[in-house]
Amino acid sequence: QLQLVESGGGLVQSGGSLRLSCAPSGFSLDGFPIGWFRQAPGKEREGVACINYRARSTTMYADSVKGRFTISRDNAKDIVYLQMNSLRPENTGVYSCAADWTPYPFNCTMEVAKGQYDVWGQGTQVTVSS
Secondary structure (H helix, E strand, O other): OOEEEEEOOEEEEOOOOEEEEEEEEOOOHHHOOEEEEEEOOOOOOEEEEEEOOOOOOOEEEOOOOOOOEEEEEEOOOOEEEEEEOOOOHHHOEEEEEEEEOOOOOOOOOOOHHHOOEEEEEOOEEEEEEO
16 A cells, blocks of 8 residues: 655744654655645635655745745655744645656646645644744
8 A cells, every 4th residue: 555654743933933744654665746735714725835756856935935844755764754834834734755666857836736746644743933
């Protein structure tokens, strides 16, 4: 069974930091672009950041998190991280990672409709208090 497992969420005060992890089961992340997505209650899921497959490793960020969030790979551990600094209440939501099956893309994508995000994790809750 192919699946992803997120961890690292929790409750943090405004200005604090969290590091989310995305770990695979049944496959390796190095051959796939990985996206991080956020969904707040009653709102549509939105892309937060993405990183391309291991050999290319290009990254993209939503404007709202640029300069505060960093997506990275630990290839030895086969984990993709999302380091979130200077957190704000508007960053609250369920964060999910997903693997994109698009073959050899030039860039990763944070738009679900443009990618082939076929494998998703269950998500981890991030709550940022004022």
